Amino acid sequence: MTSRDRLTTYRGKRHFDRTVEPQGGRAPSGDAPCFVVQIHDARTLHFDFRLEVDGVLKSWSVPKGPSADPQDKRLAMPTEDHPLEYRDFEGVIAEGEYGAGTVIVWDEGSYRPLPGRKDRSRTFGEALERGHASFWLDGSKLHGGYALTRFRGGGPGEREAWLLVKESDERAGHRGTPDAHRARSVRSGRTLKRVAQEEPGEQGSP
Ligand code: MN
Numbered sequence: 001m002t003s004r005d006r007l008t009t010y011r012g013k014r015h016f017d018r019t020v021e022p023q024g025g026r027a028p029s030g031d032a033p034c035f036v037v038q039i040h041d042a043r044t045l046h047f048d049f050r051l052e053v054d055g056v057l058k059s060w061s062v063p064k065g066p067s068a069d070p071q072d073k074r075l076a077m078p079t080e081d082h083p084l085e086y087r088d089f090e091g092v093i094a095e096g097e098y099g100a101g102t103v104i105v106w107d108e109g110s111y112r113p114l115p116g117r118k119d120r121s122r123t124f125g126e127a128l129e130r131g132h133a134s135f136w137l138d139g140s141k142l143h144g145g146y147a148l149t150r151f152r153g154g155g156p157g158e159r160e161a162w163l164l165v166k167e168s169d170e171r172a173g174h175r176g177t178p179d180a181h182r183a184r185s186v187r188s189g190r191t192l193k194r195v196a197q198e199e200p201g202e203q204g205s206p
Pocket of ligand 1 (some may be wrong): 061
């Protein structure tokens with residue numbers, strides 16, 4: 001599947017004349033695959049955890065956000081693949097649109113896949129498809145090994161559920177995720193509230 005095809009669900013949920021979100025299809029991929037964590041103040045406040053895989057951002061909604069503590073098992077619900085340009089998105093999704101609400105880029109950086117214990121020949125995308133992958137994050141806030149593991153679903157029509165867990169390594173700690181309302185954008189230093197005040201929510205509005 002090309003990355004264009006993989007974005008069909010993403011595009012199908014959105015009206016690009018009404019949302020300031022990117023349509024996708026232009027961003028070149030960097031040297032190392034990227035990751036981004038956004039905070040999204042939608043119907044429910046959550047973190048969106050995204051990893052660049054094969055030309056798109058594989059995405060999970062993580063209600064409590066990632067933790068540096070290996071004891072914390074954070075629920076991660078898969079959402080549709082997003083275009084690579086989405087890593088730059090910080091702003092307000094207009095009322096009435098899918099995911100309406102404010103988004104900040106909380107953390108970003110690059111990652112590298114960590115070799116699987118069972119089959120080292122598997123690509124990172126294949127490992128994810130089989131329901132388990134671990135990777136090393138080099139972000140501004142998040143560092144070290146993390147693993148994503150599917151624990152439910154995967155069958156036809158079944159909603160998948162995953163866990164995002166910090167691995168026990170030298171970057172593990174006991175810091176939980178900071179309060180999403182007080183957290184600041186790694187890009188602009190702004191809080192959710194600040195972005196909501198400053199950004200136009202619709203294309204073309206002042
Ligand atoms: Mn979201």
